[in-house]
Amino acid sequence: MTFVTESSSNQLPQFTILSGSFQPNSGAPRADLTANEWQNTASSATGAYIHVPFCFHKCHYCDFFSIAGKEDQHEQFVDRLLVELKEVGQLLPELETIFIGGGTPTLLEESLFDRMLAGIHSSIPMSSNVEFSIEANPETVTAQKAISMVEHGINRVSIGAQSFNLELLKVLERWHEPSSVNRAVDFVHEAGIQNVNLDIIYSIPTQTKEQVRFDLNQAMALSPTHMSCYALTYELNTPLLQRLHTGAITRVDHDLEADMFDIVTEELESNGYAQYEISNYAKEGFTCKHNLMYWNNNNWWPFGPAAAGHIDGRRWRNAPRLRDYFVHTPLPLVEDVELLPKDTQAGEAFMMGLRLLRGMERSWVESLVLQSANQWRQVVIDRNCDSGLLEWKKNHLALTVKGLHFADSVISEFLTQVDS
Numbered sequence: 001m002t003f004v005t006e007s008s009s010n011q012l013p014q015f016t017i018l019s020g021s022f023q024p025n026s027g028a029p030r031a032d033l034t035a036n037e038w039q040n041t042a043s044s045a046t047g048a049y050i051h052v053p054f055c056f057h058k059c060h061y062c063d064f065f066s067i068a069g070k071e072d073q074h075e076q077f078v079d080r081l082l083v084e085l086k087e088v089g090q091l092l093p094e095l096e097t098i099f100i101g102g103g104t105p106t107l108l109e110e111s112l113f114d115r116m117l118a119g120i121h122s123s124i125p126m127s128s129n130v131e132f133s134i135e136a137n138p139e140t141v142t143a144q145k146a147i148s149m150v151e152h153g154i155n156r157v158s159i160g161a162q163s164f165n166l167e168l169l170k171v172l173e174r175w176h177e178p179s180s181v182n183r184a185v186d187f188v189h190e191a192g193i194q195n196v197n198l199d200i201i202y203s204i205p206t207q208t209k210e211q212v213r214f215d216l217n218q219a220m221a222l223s224p225t226h227m228s229c230y231a232l233t234y235e236l237n238t239p240l241l242q243r244l245h246t247g248a249i250t251r252v253d254h255d256l257e258a259d260m261f262d263i264v265t266e267e268l269e270s271n272g273y274a275q276y277e278i279s280n281y282a283k284e285g286f287t288c289k290h291n292l293m294y295w296n297n298n299n300w301w302p303f304g305p306a307a308a309g310h311i312d313g314r315r316w317r318n319a320p321r322l323r324d325y326f327v328h329t330p331l332p333l334v335e336d337v338e339l340l341p342k343d344t345q346a347g348e349a350f351m352m353g354l355r356l357l358r359g360m361e362r363s364w365v366e367s368l369v370l371q372s373a374n375q376w377r378q379v380v381i382d383r384n385c386d387s388g389l390l391e392w393k394k395n396h397l398a399l400t401v402k403g404l405h406f407a408d409s410v411i412s413e414f415l416t417q418v419d420s
Contacts, residue, residue, distance in 0.1 A: 051304035089123035146191035359398025
């Protein structure tokens with residue numbers, strides 16, 4: 001389906017939605033918005049996500065849209081991205097949070113990297129206290145790129161350390177030396193950015209509890225303000241899952257993984273990192289605003305191929321193909337458009353909100369329960385409170401310490417009503 005606006009300097013150019021891309025039972029007719037109306041919803045965004053799809057090497061656990069190599073297309077991509085940013089940026093309010101992810105944004109060579117950041121900074125309005133983050137592979141951070149970050153307003157860097165054990169990195173097919181993490185952090189700190197997140201993965205095949213402690217201690221020695229610590233997941237259509245199915249690797253036992261989760265929480269909290277979400281820990285004042293935007297179900301606008309957006313219950317994704325991204329300009333081809341019914345919106349709100357350690361405000365919970373057919377989610381709340389997996393902490397519904405170990409199963413109960 002194609003929407004075409006009239007030719008005018010005040011109107012948007014062609015806006016295309018792939019035929020058949022609307023989800024079944026979405027509750028939205030296909031042409032419920034014109035191109036202008038769609039783009040004008042950008043004025044409701046509080047954040048933006050910008051996807052840079054290039055990587056040096058595809059890690060075996062990664063299911064994000066990323067492309068290894070293709071250095072000859074880097075410049076064309078930046079040219080195309082800057083056109084999109086300029087087109088939508090004029091409709092955005094001053095944003096509270098911007099995140100450049102991938103892929104590996106820092107893979108771009110220095111002059112092209114600087115040009116991309118300059119275009120983002122000039123096109124997107126930013127509030128005075130904006131959190132402007134970029135994701136980085138430790139091997140690709142240089143002193144000059146760190147300087148470019150600072151010059152163009154970036155104030156938070158998230159570095160994918162994953163592990164400081166070379167053998168475990170090989171299991172993940174991560175191609176970096178542990179020492180490169182130290183070097184990347186030094187470059188960023190020396191440039192003037194103190195807000196640094198380190199990503200750590202645990203529950204890696206063959207990993208021991210002692211190795212988890214080693215990784216945490218190595219990471220904390222670099223004085224990050226934030227730590228994201230994730231249990232390894234086996235996503236569909238990844239080489240890691242294929243290796244699991246063929247017996248090339250063995251998954252860590254569930255009880256051992258639970259012990260590792262406890263080690264992560266205990267070690268980090270004893271060193272001043274407060275757990276504020278199931279997998280995220282921060283020094284005081286350094287919780288991630290961008291992640292909180294997702295977990296609080298706020299609005300954000302997507303830029304780049306495969307980037308997903310959300311405005312007031314409507315979700316969509318830019319087409320995950322470079323060839324389409326290059327051809328459809330200035331606005332990208334859009335796929336997977338879905339306007340969620342109220343009941344489904346309530347389920348997603350619980351799915352995100354219950355990940356937060358502080359939980360969900362009572363008034364929000366009560367309004368979401370009213371959105372549920374026959375208020376069936378109240379039964380789910382009561383049952384999990386009775387079993388000790390959920391609790392009311394003053395005015396917030398939250399997972400208990402016990403419930404954190406069963407978070408996925410508890411949260412899944414809020415998504416779809418099970419016939420009794």
